Amino acid sequence: MELNKTIQNFKEQQKKMHAFDHVMNLLTYDAATGMPPGASDTLSDTLAVMSGESYRLTVSEEYKAMLKVLNEHKEELDFQTRREAEELLEEQEKLAKVPEEEVVAAAKAQNEANHYWEIAKNKNDYELFKPYLAKLIEIQKRYAGYINPDGDVYDTLLNEFEKGMTQKQMDPFFDDIKEKLVPLIAAVQKSSDKPDTSFLSGTFPIEKQKELSAYVMDLMGIDKERCILRETEHPFTTEFSKNDVRITTKYKEDDLTSNLYSVIHESGHAMYELCVSDDLLHSALGHGATTAIHESQSRLWENYIGRSKAFCQLIFPKVKELFPEQMEGVIAEDFYRAVNVARPSLIRTEADELTYSLHVLIRYEMEKKIFNEGLSVDDLPAEWNRLYKEYLGVDVPDDTQGILQDAHWAGGAFGYFPSYALGTAYSAQIMKYLKEVVDLEKCCFEGDFAPVREWLTDRIYKHGMLLTAEELIENTCHEKFDPNYYTKYLTDKFTRLYRL
Amino acid sequence: MELNKTIQNFKEQQKKMHAFDHVMNLLTYDAATGMPPGASDTLSDTLAVMSGESYRLTVSEEYKAMLKVLNEHKEELDFQTRREAEELLEEQEKLAKVPEEEVVAAAKAQNEANHYWEIAKNKNDYELFKPYLAKLIEIQKRYAGYINPDGDVYDTLLNEFEKGMTQKQMDPFFDDIKEKLVPLIAAVQKSSDKPDTSFLSGTFPIEKQKELSAYVMDLMGIDKERCILRETEHPFTTEFSKNDVRITTKYKEDDLTSNLYSVIHESGHAMYELCVSDDLLHSALGHGATTAIHESQSRLWENYIGRSKAFCQLIFPKVKELFPEQMEGVIAEDFYRAVNVARPSLIRTEADELTYSLHVLIRYEMEKKIFNEGLSVDDLPAEWNRLYKEYLGVDVPDDTQGILQDAHWAGGAFGYFPSYALGTAYSAQIMKYLKEVVDLEKCCFEGDFAPVREWLTDRIYKHGMLLTAEELIENTCHEKFDPNYYTKYLTDKFTRLYRL
Known part of the structure; x- marks a missing residue:
């Protein structure tokens, strides 16, 4: 495939990924600003489907091939496209290490925990929130283990927010x-x-x-x-x-x-x-x-x-x-x-x-x-x-x-x-x-x-x-x-x- | 594949389709209830991606095969599953007649038209809305032509809302x-x-x-x-x-x-x-x-x-x-x-x-x-x-x-x-x-x-x-x-x- 065509597909892929980010952010925003309280299961199910679809997009063979080609032709790319290719290759390699069911489970667990945190905070009832928090901590430990099996768990988590930080x-x-x-x-x-x-x-x-x-x-x-x-x-x-x-x-x-x-x-x-x-x-x-x-x-x-x-x-x-x-x-x-x-x-x-x-x-x-x-x-x-x-x-x-x-x-x-x-x-x-x-x-x-x-x-x-x-x-x-x-x-x- | 497994996949497929409906409805609802006015292009792009993904889900070979098997084993299904299979087969056959780019274009055109309709209504300026309305009418005519090439266009459209109506x-x-x-x-x-x-x-x-x-x-x-x-x-x-x-x-x-x-x-x-x-x-x-x-x-x-x-x-x-x-x-x-x-x-x-x-x-x-x-x-x-x-x-x-x-x-x-x-x-x-x-x-x-x-x-x-x-x-x-x-x-x- 011609490099130009690959670049074009790569830009389309980013638009698609952007759309999934948009809907997932909107679902979360909506949950905080106006969702009826009884809707949390529906939200949770939809977030799980969307994060699963978004994940599949990110680990698809087609996308991997695209990133490979672009990173092999770095010198021929404009600055923005090169940075996009580098950044997304890094992210893609990281994500590929995490099993899909783990990603879906994490999205669902976060949504649940968030729901019960709100109730627990209102009721001053830490015990209600505790099991969901424990679940999230275990998920984070597993996540760090997938990403960086030999690294320090907390350093790996710090890195998610500030790259290179230890x-x-x-x-x-x-x-x-x-x-x-x-x-x-x-x-x-x-x-x-x-x-x-x-x-x-x-x-x-x-x-x-x-x-x-x-x-x-x-x-x-x-x-x-x-x-x-x-x-x-x-x-x-x-x-x-x-x-x-x-x-x-x-x-x-x-x-x-x-x-x-x-x-x-x-x-x-x-x-x-x-x-x-x-x-x-x-x-x-x-x-x-x-x-x-x-x-x-x-x-x-x-x-x-x-x-x-x-x-x-x-x-x-x-x-x-x-x-x-x-x-x-x-x-x-x-x-x-x-x-x-x-x-x-x-x-x-x-x-x-x-x-x-x-x-x-x-x-x-x-x-x-x-x-x-x-x-x-x-x-x-x-x-x-x-x-x-x-x-x-x-x-x-x-x-x-x-x-x-x-x-x-x-x-x-x-x-x-x-x-x-x-x-x-x-x-x-x-x-x-x-x-x-x-x-x-x-x-x-x-x-x-x-x-x-x-x-x-x-x-x-x-x-x-x-x-x-x-x-x-x-x-x-x-x-x-x-x-x-x-x-x-x-x-x-x-x-x-x-x-x- | 065993029938039970097919039924299970069929239910999963419906959950996925439901999730796409959810996000598309949420995007539209959000646009009406609180979106900043300058965001309409982003909305439009995301709706286009989501309707495209949802469409692909609906015309996938895997899903077609599922529906075929289920409709061949109707008598073995419970009432709800049978009705789901019948209804979705009919919808699937209809959708398969419409090219994907037409579905994406329709979603985008509707979103644009809706945006300009609001402005036009506020300003009492039909001329502003007119070209978008004309576009929608042409899209509807083409749509009816895909669905029912030999049928009456307006009867086909009536049928979209009340099945069997002429x-x-x-x-x-x-x-x-x-x-x-x-x-x-x-x-x-x-x-x-x-x-x-x-x-x-x-x-x-x-x-x-x-x-x-x-x-x-x-x-x-x-x-x-x-x-x-x-x-x-x-x-x-x-x-x-x-x-x-x-x-x-x-x-x-x-x-x-x-x-x-x-x-x-x-x-x-x-x-x-x-x-x-x-x-x-x-x-x-x-x-x-x-x-x-x-x-x-x-x-x-x-x-x-x-x-x-x-x-x-x-x-x-x-x-x-x-x-x-x-x-x-x-x-x-x-x-x-x-x-x-x-x-x-x-x-x-x-x-x-x-x-x-x-x-x-x-x-x-x-x-x-x-x-x-x-x-x-x-x-x-x-x-x-x-x-x-x-x-x-x-x-x-x-x-x-x-x-x-x-x-x-x-x-x-x-x-x-x-x-x-x-x-x-x-x-x-x-x-x-x-x-x-x-x-x-x-x-x-x-x-x-x-x-x-x-x-x-x-x-x-x-x-x-x-x-x-x-x-x-x-x-x-x-x-x-x-x-x-x-x-x-x-x-x-x-x-x-x-x-x-």
Whole structure:
């Protein structure tokens, strides 16, 4: 067959695979946003069929032959096609190692576990969720064994989210965070100059919060023709293509900032997908590069921009307009200090910028114990509670606010959490370089973030998965990843905020 | 291969086909309920892939062989499996006649047309929609040619919705309706005893209307664990399985009954699907029998029960509780007369019970002209407006309220409309026999419709597609379909209502 014909078939194959991803993501999104509760078996059956069909597509002889030919003719391919062929060959070789029935069983088990996790979380009943969690852990162990029979199980799982990542690299990274942030947190806790946060609790009508969500999405420049906001128990972003991005939030009537910063966070994820190059539409590389790079973008918007003084000054008039009674006598500076309060707490997704990484550290240590030391599902809640006491000094009152708080494990995602801390550290380094070129104060003053979007699009967004995480950091910062920017940024910011 | 193994594979095949139906229905439902507008190309591409994959499944050699074996061993199969094999063989033989690229092109064209129809309807711009409509008509003509090369095109299309139906049978049915209802409508129009409907317009806050929707769904006994209500431009019902039924409505702040009766109508469709036998879960026969039988159930709940005096007496206290100012001085009898007002109007979905069938007649005559006489898309709006003037005496002010009002043609459904009138006539006959067994007055008095649901489940709902429309009518009424019940029911009801 002619090479051109093979390339054409290869592009068609990617479109097909994209379509299966689209429907599987839509099924999951639908389950979170509006499915009747009694429908979970039907969902589960359909997901099983779709993942089976998608799997068959990926291990077909025709497709294998296609990838072989393309990888033999690498030099003759354009850059995008070559990267697609390399990436998909690697993925194909990996998938071919996992028996089809295992893939189908995993999809079904994840869907079941997710269903029971929701019920268990609502009822504060870990026992209900436990057998499904145990099943997922066994599936993950088997999966790692198929993929990398001689490798370390947890390293293999880390690799699923951040290619090349090992515990050997992660351990010193987290040690460093622990070493520098724990004393800083202690100092902050002892500070006598704590911000007043009383005006952030009270009653904030949900209709008004919805207006605020729409306002910040507009400010950030989220294209509403291609992105919509819905409500779910656990906020997330999913994309069916760069022209169809869905973000979700959770409104709490007694809490203003939970939804506000959640929407900014998810909009950061959304913006990345919305700005991937048109050339990558329906390509296998038409998504954000890695979970940590993705998280670097959500955190960059949420914390580095969204919790900056200039941004708080920009949005505070709108906050005051929507909630005049609650904000009576409050000025922008008070708002800035309040949304940056650092206080050890229970819930990761609502943790402040300073203590956030310790929540991740706890999950990292738990996962290491599960996969390296065989920690039993029976003992997870106690271990969770012990670590929260040790690192954050907080008592976990119930499993709903403890081990049941995150959706990740229920979705079979082990090794995912560390990328949150890594991503946050990436963004500190990226911001350093962004600020050298873009006048962020001016953007906030004018309420126009086009310069930020354009710089990030050019350096990161548009490339999708064409470049690796490492290449993207070097492309953006002209140096290798350096976690020191992160601890330095936090030290500077919180020393100033708390007048230490 | 052993017959048992073939049966097992056959059931697996049906599950797979069900999964593809599920995702295609979900994509369409999602497009109507929450998709960002810019995502239509992605939707269209994914639908094309899914319909292509589903098609391939249906024409595969393996599946053909399965159906052949099963149909050769009919006598050895249980009733359900035999019916599945017969039905799917017939469908398979039909599908095999249509080239795959035609199926894919049709799915894509329907999705495009639907997208532009929505815009065109909003902008009152028929010209925008026209080329897409023309394309769909050509696709339908080609489709009918593939299916039934020697048959009449429009008869072939009618058959898609009501098996065995021909213009030869439909013409006298519509002639009868025209003959009996036109003089009745004229008499009603001349009556000096017209109901006061002033209290049905005004301002009805949407939050309150939502409460009313939930109230009537509960009254009817719709299982909310398996059925949810959303909002769309054009209300509809879709089901992904008997455990996942979705209905939609449209709230208008200035109109109370539009949403109220729309919800009852769609809940009637939903109830049918919710009550199909568990044995038929994920079977190819696990749905309502035909579109006309389906419509008989939505109309039965909407008009024959929902617009009865006893039902109005049941719900009026709730209406009064939700809208005390608007209903001041109004009594249940006034409400009953008002929701039964007969008045020639522009919009089919909001037409009253008496004039409804004439809206359908107009579409039937239009479709006959399109397919039998080659009426051009250029001339459709004028012909539409002419017929509305002739049969209903109304002037169509714009295409939004004229030819662009329905979603059906934009979805490629030609030959669908006649089943609305036929279904309504079915329900008159069914109600006659239901009332002989079930004390409907008592159900309304007690607000408990379990006896109605149970009787209908036993006679119709539980059978899904195991029985044909003809068999269901005979099963329920112990006689053949007789349209006289319909015209008699309307004559009795409206003679009494308008004191003619």
